[in-house]
Amino acid sequence: LTATSCPGCGGTLVDGSCPACEGSQWRLVHREFMLLALLVGIAAVSFSFTRAAAASNRRMHMRDAAAAYQTGRQELRQGDAAGAVTALRRAIATERDNRQYQLALANALAANHQDDAERQVLLSLREQSPEDPEINVRLARSEARTGSLAMALRYYQNALYGFWPETGAAARRELRIELINYLLTEGQQGRALSELLLLAADLPDTAPAHVQAARLFMGAGDPRRALTHFKAALRLAPGDTAAQSGAGEASFQAGDYAHAVVYLRDANQSTSLSELRTVAQLVIESDPLTRRLSTDERTRRLNVDLKRAQQRLDACLQFQTAAGLPAGELNGLRAELQTFTRRAATSGVREPLELIESGVELIYRIENVTSQSCAAATLLDRALLLIGKQYASGQQ
Amino acid sequence: VTAPRLPVAQQIRLREEQLFLTLTIIIGVLAGLSAVLFAIGIDRVTHLFFGNAPSHLRLFIVPAVVSVITGILLAKVFPNVRGSGIPQTETAFHLHGGRIPWQVPVGKFLTGVLCIGSGHSMGREGPSVQIGAGLASVIGRWLRLPPARVKELVPVGAAAALSAAFNTPVAAVLFALEEIIGDLNATLLGSTVVASVTSVIVARSILGNEPLFHVPAYHLEHPAELTAYAVLGVAGGIISVIFCKGLLGLRVLFLRLPSSTRMFQPAMGGVAIGALLLVAPQVMGVGYEYVNQALNGGLVFKTLLFLCLFKLAATIISYSSGNAGGIFAPTLYIGAMAGGALGTLVHRYAPFPTADPAAYALVGMGALFAGIIRAPMTSVFMIFEITQDYQILVPLMVANMLSFAISKRYQPLPIYHALLQQDGIHLPSAVPHEPVTGWTAGDVMNANATFLPADASIASAWESARTDGWRARLVGDRNQMVGLVTALAVREAVEEGRAEEPVTTLVADEAVHVHSDHSQEIVLQRLAQSNGVLPVVSRDAATRLEGVITMDTIIAAMERGPARSNGSHSNTP
Numbered sequence: 001l002t003a004t005s006c007p008g009c010g011g012t013l014v015d016g017s018c019p020a021c022e023g024s025q026w027r028l029v030h031r032e033f034m035l036l037a038l039l040v041g042i043a044a045v046s047f048s049f050t051r052a053a054a055a056s057n058r059r060m061h062m063r064d065a066a067a068a069y070q071t072g073r074q075e076l077r078q079g080d081a082a083g084a085v086t087a088l089r090r091a092i093a094t095e096r097d098n099r100q101y102q103l104a105l106a107n108a109l110a111a112n113h114q115d116d117a118e119r120q121v122l123l124s125l126r127e128q129s130p131e132d133p134e135i136n137v138r139l140a141r142s143e144a145r146t147g148s149l150a151m152a153l154r155y156y157q158n159a160l161y162g163f164w165p166e167t168g169a170a171a172r173r174e175l176r177i178e179l180i181n182y183l184l185t186e187g188q189q190g191r192a193l194s195e196l197l198l199l200a201a202d203l204p205d206t207a208p209a210h211v212q213a214a215r216l217f218m219g220a221g222d223p224r225r226a227l228t229h230f231k232a233a234l235r236l237a238p239g240d241t242a243a244q245s246g247a248g249e250a251s252f253q254a255g256d257y258a259h260a261v262v263y264l265r266d267a268n269q270s271t272s273l274s275e276l277r278t279v280a281q282l283v284i285e286s287d288p289l290t291r292r293l294s295t296d297e298r299t300r301r302l303n304v305d306l307k308r309a310q311q312r313l314d315a316c317l318q319f320q321t322a323a324g325l326p327a328g329e330l331n332g333l334r335a336e337l338q339t340f341t342r343r344a345a346t347s348g349v350r351e352p353l354e355l356i357e358s359g360v361e362l363i364y365r366i367e368n369v370t371s372q373s374c375a376a377a378t379l380l381d382r383a384l385l386l387i388g389k390q391y392a393s394g395q396q
Numbered sequence: 397v398t399a400p401r402l403p404v405a406q407q408i409r410l411r412e413e414q415l416f417l418t419l420t421i422i423i424g425v426l427a428g429l430s431a432v433l434f435a436i437g438i439d440r441v442t443h444l445f446f447g448n449a450p451s452h453l454r455l456f457i458v459p460a461v462v463s464v465i466t467g468i469l470l471a472k473v474f475p476n477v478r479g480s481g482i483p484q485t486e487t488a489f490h491l492h493g494g495r496i497p498w499q500v501p502v503g504k505f506l507t508g509v510l511c512i513g514s515g516h517s518m519g520r521e522g523p524s525v526q527i528g529a530g531l532a533s534v535i536g537r538w539l540r541l542p543p544a545r546v547k548e549l550v551p552v553g554a555a556a557a558l559s560a561a562f563n564t565p566v567a568a569v570l571f572a573l574e575e576i577i578g579d580l581n582a583t584l585l586g587s588t589v590v591a592s593v594t595s596v597i598v599a600r601s602i603l604g605n606e607p608l609f610h611v612p613a614y615h616l617e618h619p620a621e622l623t624a625y626a627v628l629g630v631a632g633g634i635i636s637v638i639f640c641k642g643l644l645g646l647r648v649l650f651l652r653l654p655s656s657t658r659m660f661q662p663a664m665g666g667v668a669i670g671a672l673l674l675v676a677p678q679v680m681g682v683g684y685e686y687v688n689q690a691l692n693g694g695l696v697f698k699t700l701l702f703l704c705l706f707k708l709a710a711t712i713i714s715y716s717s718g719n720a721g722g723i724f725a726p727t728l729y730i731g732a733m734a735g736g737a738l739g740t741l742v743h744r745y746a747p748f749p750t751a752d753p754a755a756y757a758l759v760g761m762g763a764l765f766a767g768i769i770r771a772p773m774t775s776v777f778m779i780f781e782i783t784q785d786y787q788i789l790v791p792l793m794v795a796n797m798l799s800f801a802i803s804k805r806y807q808p809l810p811i812y813h814a815l816l817q818q819d820g821i822h823l824p825s826a827v828p829h830e831p832v833t834g835w836t837a838g839d840v841m842n843a844n845a846t847f848l849p850a851d852a853s854i855a856s857a858w859e860s861a862r863t864d865g866w867r868a869r870l871v872g873d874r875n876q877m878v879g880l881v882t883a884l885a886v887r888e889a890v891e892e893g894r895a896e897e898p899v900t901t902l903v904a905d906e907a908v909h910v911h912s913d914h915s916q917e918i919v920l921q922r923l924a925q926s927n928g929v930l931p932v933v934s935r936d937a938a939t940r941l942e943g944v945i946t947m948d949t950i951i952a953a954m955e956r957g958p959a960r961s962n963g964s965h966s967n968t969p
Contacts, residue, residue, distance in 0.1 A: 032415065032539060035538065035539055036415075036418060036419075036422070036539075039419075039422045039426075039535065040422065042426070043422055043425045043426055043429070046425075046426065046429045046433075047425070047429060047598065047602075050429045050432050050433050050436070050602055051601075051602050053433065053436050054432065054436055054602045054603055057436045057439055057440065060439075060440075060443060061439075064443070064448055067448055068448065071449075089689060089694060090448075090685075093685035093688065093689075096606075096610060114696075116693065117693060117694060120612075120692060120693040120694070120752075123612075124610075124612065124692065
């Protein structure tokens with residue numbers, strides 16, 4: 001190479017620079033730019049293509065999931081819970097966040113007795129929407145089935161105080177009734193009563209609603225509030241037989257035997273209600289402590305009651321002796337009864353009311369003990385027991 | 397005369413870094429797209445072949461019939477795309493300067509979609525890695541990048557593809573460093589991170605920000621629960637060993653079959669898989685929907701155990717019969733099932749409060765990954781990225797380390813390296829950081845070696861030994877070395893009356909050898925174990941001889957002058 005030739009490419013140097021060499025380098029740069037631009041173009045086209053393919057794939061999976069969901073529901077209807085679980089799991093594998101599919105799967109799992117798995121599904125749904133009443137209710141029912149009272153109550157409460165639609169008042173009320181029934185089943189009368197008071201505050205003014213609330217109050221051991229609602233139902237629907245008999249029963253439980261007889265007389269009489277009315281009638285007719293009675297009448301009633309108590313005691317003693325069972329308490333009561341009879345015979349009418357009260361109290365104890373240790377009592381025995389109980393609670 | 401200034405060349409040099417960065421981003425995009433398309437392709441093909449509720453006939457027929465087609469493709473058109481793709485990517489990176497032919501990503505995509513889509517129990521991550529790395533290599537060469545830069549693009553493409561396939565960008569970077577490069581301190585960290593992040597952004601913009609697995613919140617309920625996780629780690633290690641031994645053992649059997657059967661081996665596997673699918677269709681393909689079920693408490697103990705065993709068997713059959721697909725996903729599947737099963741027992745019988753079985757399924761995935769793939773850091777970060785829960789880390793590390801230790805104890809060679817060794821490829825598993833002192837095998841070997849022909853009889857070998865006085869001699873030829881025989885073994889065979897038998901019957905299965913980049917310590921150590929003749933073989937093919945080392949060649953090299961090491965030696969077998 002001469003001094004005027006380029007050491008890079010052998011071309012001619014012009015003012016110390018080599019146009020040929022620069023040209024080739026520029027061509028190289030241009031090629032790289034072109035290739036990079038081409039690659040960017042390929043990437044953009046590939047991106048669009050992949051995106052379209054992914055969207056199409058997604059649609060395909062959604063169709064599959066919908067088909068699997070339908071299959072699952074059908075299998076569940078046909079009683080094939082295991083098959084339904086499989087199909088619905090297939091649906092959820094694609095449409096993981098589909099609430100409808102998840103709830104259907106929870107149903108299928110419950111039907112297949114997979115309580116833990118059902119709870120898992122519901123809990124994952126609850127994570128997404130902790131205030132959803134339906135999910136909380138399902139969880140509550142699931143917990144209730146497995147006997148977890150605390151968790152069931154927690155989820156019931158979450159459901160009751162969750163986000164309800166404006167049209168959901170009736171459903172919410174139904175849910176509270178479900179909770180009250182659950183609490184009553186679990187023997188939680190106090191909690192049930194609290195919920196009942198909330199229910200009563202939110203109750204529509206219709207006869208069936210009042211009757212339903214009244215029955216729940218009866219179940220919770222509050223016949224007075226039950227009677228209030230039965231009366232409200234009768235006010236709205238005077239001929240309502242359910243309300244009529246319910247009011248009679250509530251009056252009876254509340255110790256208002258006079259009204260009980262009136263309500264039960266007008267009610268559609270089943271055997272049990274008929275018995276109830278008879279007992280109420282007997283209470284009214286046999287109570288020696290009823291106000292505005294003459295001394296003779298009080299004495300007459302006491303004698304009749306004592307006679308019945310004695311018969312009951314004798315029969316019971318006989319039964320106990322024949323069965324070889326201990327009868328110490330019954331013998332004691334018999335001795336007490338004899339003493340009382342002698343005392344009544346000698347005291348005459350000097351202190352009739354005190355004597356009658358003692359008699360009623362003795363009759364109550366006799367009836368109480370015999371009802372626990374001997375055969376079924378007669379209606380009069382039940383009436384005497386109620387009279388004594390009424391008196392005992394009045395004393396307290 | 398003043399030399400001409402070349403501003404354009406300087407600009408090019410200055411722009412090389414920017415060019416590489418730009419290319420890294422483009423490769424991230426393309427590798428991500430390829431991984432997403434690969435997953436979609438598998439989905440589509442599976443749907444096409446099996447529909448929603450496949451009949452028994454379809455379950456049996458499809459894998460067998462499709463495997464006939466893939467068998468032809470794998471044998472005749474794309475011979476380098478069998479199996480996972482990760483070992484091949486490692487080979488390309490370590491031995492071929494990152495050169496991956498364009499047929500590899502194309503063939504892997506096609507055969508992978510067909511194999512996995514037709515029900516073979518294989519994963520999509522390994523093939524995605526090979527496709528991503530292949531794309532990177534092809535683009536690098538297309539742009540006429542320097543060879544070193546092309547090589548650097550391979551782990552970049554691999555990380556990007558894995559990141560999109562698994563939706564775990566950090567784990568993907570770690571995997572590229574830990575497994576592909578074999579060095580967590582690699583200088584390529586920046587490029588792999590850029591590509592991985594780009595790729596995952598692309599994948600999420602297409603598929604949404606949904607995690608691959610939905611996992612419930614995890615809590616360590618009681619400190620004593622860690623013992624249960626330790627048991628899971630031990631179980632994971634044992635299962636890992638069973639899996640590796642089973643896969644390698646069955647693959648050896650397939651490799652020993654006549655080469656003419658190679659085209660039909662995938663179909664043989666297909667028939668077996670079809671039979672398995674009749675009993676357990678849940679082991680079909682990738683199977684992540686069942687992993688999701690296990691992670692969400694959707695499977696009972698018996699099902700978990702059943703699927704664990706069947707997936708293990710199905711994966712061993714699918715892989716060893718030469719189909720195209722990975723073991724990454726099956727590893728996670730088996731781990732989830734094993735962990736879920738153990739977790740169910742722990743949850744039921746442990747005397748202390750325990751987490752849900754799903755937590756054990758999750759840790760089981762990590763434990764199996766650490767035991768089989770042998771990438772413990774990747775495993776920890778992968779599970780962490782899936783759960784995004786710090787609390788899982790301690791039990792995960794306990795289980796992973798135990799599984800890793802047990803697996804390493806009973807299966808010393810990692811699965812990918814063992815698979816390559818079965819193909820006669822020996823990879824260096826670590827890159828040296830210390831400057832080279834002394835010579836390497838390549839410096840002291842003698843390129844001229846004398847062979848006994850492979851068809852020679854023991855009698856002729858004995859004659860040769862007596863005439864030439866050798867103590868040990870290579871058998872075969874330069875490109876197809878069979879092994880090495882000793883004069884002592886030959887003489888004993890003659891005395892036993894086996895003179896007419898071929899000399900190859902005296903060749904040991906595993907001959908001691910070195911590679912040309914091995915250090916002087918390894919050479920001397922192996923020479924002491926040998927019979928005085930140490931073959932130097934290619935890392936690419938253990939049957940290709942590059943030279944021999946004896947004490948004489950070493951002394952001759954010392955006498956010639958100072959060591960000629962070029963600084964790239966390896967300390968690995």
